[in-house]
Amino acid sequence: MVNYMTDSIAEITFAQAINRALKDAMVEDDSVICYGLGADDPLRIFSTTKDLVELYPERVFDMPTSENGMTGVGIGAALNGLRPVMTHQRLDFFLLAMDQLVNAAAKWHFMFDAKSTVPIVIRLIIGRGWGQGPTHSQHLHAWFAHIPGLKVIIPTSVNDAYHLLKQSIKDNNPVVFIEHRWLHNQKGSIDTNHKSTLSQAAVVKQGTELTLVSSSYLTVEAIRACEFLEQHDVSVELIDLRTVNPIDWPTIYTSVAKTKRVLVIDAGARTGSISGEIVAQVSEMLFDQLLAAPARMAMPDIPEPTSYSLTKDFYFGAKEIVEKIMTMLGIDIDPTQVDSLNVQGHHDIPGEYFKGPF
Amino acid sequence: MSDLKHFLQHQKTILETLYLIRDIEEGIAERYPQGKMRCPTHLSIGQEGVPAALAPLLKITDLAVSTHRAHAHYLAKGGCPKAMLAEIYGKATGCSGGRGGSMHLIDESVGFKGSTAIVGNTIPIGVGLALAQKIRQETNISVVFVGDGAIEEGVFYEAANFAALKQLPVLFVCENNLYSVYAPLSKRQPVGRKITDVVNGIGINTAIADGNNVVECYQVLSEQIQQIREGRGPRFIEFSTYRWREHCGPNYDNHIGYRTEEEYLAWKAKEPIARFEQWLADYQLMSPTDMAKIRQQIRHKINAAFEFAEVSEFPSADKLANTIYG
Ligand SMILES: Cc1ncc(C[n+]2csc(CCOP(=O)(O)OP(=O)(O)O)c2C)c(N)n1
Numbered sequence: 128m129v130n131y132m133t134d135s136i137a138e139i140t141f142a143q144a145i146n147r148a149l150k151d152a153m154v155e156d157d158s159v160i161c162y163g164l165g166a167d168d169p170l171r172i173f174s175t176t177k178d179l180v181e182l183y184p185e186r187v188f189d190m191p192t193s194e195n196g197m198t199g200v201g202i203g204a205a206l207n208g209l210r211p212v213m214t215h216q217r218l219d220f221f222l223l224a225m226d227q228l229v230n231a232a233a234k235w236h237f238m239f240d241a242k243s244t245v246p247i248v249i250r251l252i253i254g255r256g257w258g259q260g261p262t263h264s265q266h267l268h269a270w271f272a273h274i275p276g277l278k279v280i281i282p283t284s285v286n287d288a289y290h291l292l293k294q295s296i297k298d299n300n301p302v303v304f305i306e307h308r309w310l311h312n313q314k315g316s317i318d319t320n321h322k323s324t325l326s327q328a329a330v331v332k333q334g335t336e337l338t339l340v341s342s343s344y345l346t347v348e349a350i351r352a353c354e355f356l357e358q359h360d361v362s363v364e365l366i367d368l369r370t371v372n373p374i375d376w377p378t379i380y381t382s383v384a385k386t387k388r389v390l391v392i393d394a395g396a397r398t399g400s401i402s403g404e405i406v407a408q409v410s411e412m413l414f415d416q417l418l419a420a421p422a423r424m425a426m427p428d429i430p431e432p433t434s435y436s437l438t439k440d441f442y443f444g445a446k447e448i449v450e451k452i453m454t455m456l457g458i459d460i461d462p463t464q465v466d467s468l469n470v471q472g473h474h475d476i477p478g479e480y481f482k483g484p485f
Numbered sequence: 486m487s488d489l490k491h492f493l494q495h496q497k498t499i500l501e502t503l504y505l506i507r508d509i510e511e512g513i514a515e516r517y518p519q520g521k522m523r524c525p526t527h528l529s530i531g532q533e534g535v536p537a538a539l540a541p542l543l544k545i546t547d548l549a550v551s552t553h554r555a556h557a558h559y560l561a562k563g564g565c566p567k568a569m570l571a572e573i574y575g576k577a578t579g580c581s582g583g584r585g586g587s588m589h590l591i592d593e594s595v596g597f598k599g600s601t602a603i604v605g606n607t608i609p610i611g612v613g614l615a616l617a618q619k620i621r622q623e624t625n626i627s628v629v630f631v632g633d634g635a636i637e638e639g640v641f642y643e644a645a646n647f648a649a650l651k652q653l654p655v656l657f658v659c660e661n662n663l664y665s666v667y668a669p670l671s672k673r674q675p676v677g678r679k680i681t682d683v684v685n686g687i688g689i690n691t692a693i694a695d696g697n698n699v700v701e702c703y704q705v706l707s708e709q710i711q712q713i714r715e716g717r718g719p720r721f722i723e724f725s726t727y728r729w730r731e732h733c734g735p736n737y738d739n740h741i742g743y744r745t746e747e748e749y750l751a752w753k754a755k756e757p758i759a760r761f762e763q764w765l766a767d768y769q770l771m772s773p774t775d776m777a778k779i780r781q782q783i784r785h786k787i788n789a790a791f792e793f794a795e796v797s798e799f800p801s802a803d804k805l806a807n808t809i810y811g
């Protein structure tokens with residue numbers, strides 16, 4: 128079983144694991160370059176690019192505020208032997224570069240009859256809370272997953288952050304690597320014996336009554352939900368997708384064939400979501416084995432507002448997940464106990480250490 | 486000064502705008518740690534000169550769009566201070582109903598058409614506003630506020646090219662504060678190349694001015710705006726200026742290493758407000774007592790605006806789903 132945030136050997140944060148992966152990749156392969164707004168500034172992209180420029184001054188650099196052009200530059204460099212890792216402090220900033228990503232990077236290998244590959248990694252950080260609002264908090268993993276030719280990695284655990292980033296850099300295809308800002312300070316450990324591989328979901332917790340499929344920060348909420356349910360003798364199997372293109376169907380099917388119920392949770396807007404895709408696919412493949420209609424929880428089809436009051440009930444977390452599972456299984460748990468899953472303190476920060484603004 | 490007569494009529498507006506911007510921004514910086522303004526907030530302290538000089542030169546029927554750092558632009562265009570602060574506090578009375586926060590300001594009643602958070606996002610939108618003005622043969626103009634960083638976005642070149650092609654009534658106001666977040670210009674643009682040279686090359690007439698010298702700003706702006714109103718096409722003015730506090734948030738951050746305390750102090754010594762006050766006093770255009778009186782009035786207005794924002798209700802989420810489409 129995967130070593131998630133809760134139990135840890137050598138304690139490091141998700142952000143430190145990303146930094147380690149970048150450092151190790153650059154040490155192992157001198158064709159790896161690393162750039163993006165802030166890559167070498169004092170804050171080093173939430174510390175994820177710490178020490179890199181000191182080690183490799185030529186291969187680490189800041190860039191002009193030119194997301195589209197600089198993506199194409201990365202693609203060209205990748206076609207000519209480099210392995211660029213480009214980082215954006217918000218996924219939303221990368222939306223300027225859709226032409227280069229979708230029309231060039233994703234197509235090159237296919238369109239030119241497999242003559243060349245584009246080994247580029249684009250790290251995108253998703254914001255949430257503290258009024259990030261409509262254009263600093265978009266969870267668009269489904270968008271990227273919709274593009275054949277892209278690999279889309281969306282890790283949760285510290286171990287996965289490390290191994291999957293390293294493998295993304297080694298991979299010969301364009302990889303969109305999505306980090307949730309609220310995971311950056313989560314703690315965990317890197318297990319060198321347990322290398323996660325691209326395109327493979329993780330069974331985080333085994334269970335028998337229902338399969339819960341999750342990804343990224345929501346998996347943190349899902350773990351809380353599963354632990355709570357376990358205390359009430361409800362056995363849920365939790366799958367962390369890790370990769371949303373391609374999706375690891377065998378792992379999902381095997382689990383759902385066993386539990387015969389599935390709930391998919393998704394931080395993206397409901398329409399056209401990964402959760403919709405999984406529900407559809409499971410329905411097509413396993414319809415006659417299911418004991419309950421496949422279900423999903425996703426974000427409403429509404430842009431994220433800024434105000435504290437408007438975001439208060441915008442997100443769902445462990446409590447809502449538990450309630451949904453209770454309904455699906457037709458069970459009752461004392462509501463005051465369920466309420467205890469509510470996050471204490473402000474809903475719009477990952478922890479009390481966070482004082483804004485970014 | 487060629488248009489001294491106008492200037493004398495405008496000096497009070499300019500001074501009021503300077504005070505309004507500075508004291509509102511200082512008020513935000515002071516209160517931000519209370520944790521009630523829960524959104525990314527980019528202050529314009531140190532950069533009041535350009536918007537203040539522009540304030541009396543724009544008509545209410547002129548239009549403007551801006552960036553993540555928009556408080557000063559919104560206020561200079563005549564945007565309601567109460568609605569701005571309420572927006573930053575996330576209140577229902579905010580100019581965007583709490584949906585947008587500090588980076589998404591709007592006051593249509595005075596022609597402030599919107600500020601947005603993605604760098605470069607409003608540049609072509611401002612050009613589009615001017616296209617409509619030109620097609621309707623108005624004498625109004627559209628102002629596009631940009632930073633030195635936004636010049637690096639491809640969309641700037643595309644929009645500037647179109648503005649030049651169609652000779653649109655656009656004024657690009659570029660506040661060059663030397664930095665994009667923690668990156669100095671030297672990390673982003675070739676050293677020695679001027680932004681105005683690039684823009685000239687696109688086919689737009691340019692001017693430069695000391696953004697902390699309000700009188701100079703006023704002169705250059707009034708000349709260029711006059712030309713735009715006469716139908717002589719777009720203009721681009723680059724103003725040198727400096728933000729005093731961190732890129733985003735209320736604190737000072739000269740110690741973290743991307744710029745020096747000396748650089749900051751040198752710019753602070755050239756600060757726009759004290760220089761303008763000095764100028765008014767030197768030419769005996771206004772007495773220090775009168776200036777103090779004006780500032781006092783502005784401060785009352787600002788305190789009332791903070792009070793308004795604090796006591797306003799939070800919006801309810803019920804209406805969110807009904808306002809996605811118009
Ligand atoms: C497309 C995009 N890229 C990056 C960012 C992050 N960002 C926010 S403000 C800013 C600095 C822009 O610098 P400049 O245009 O000079 O404006 P200033 O902050 O100096 O006023 C950056 C890079 C963004 N909001 N949008």
Ligand SMILES: [Mg+2]
Nearest residue numbers: 632633662664
């Ligand atoms: Mg700047």
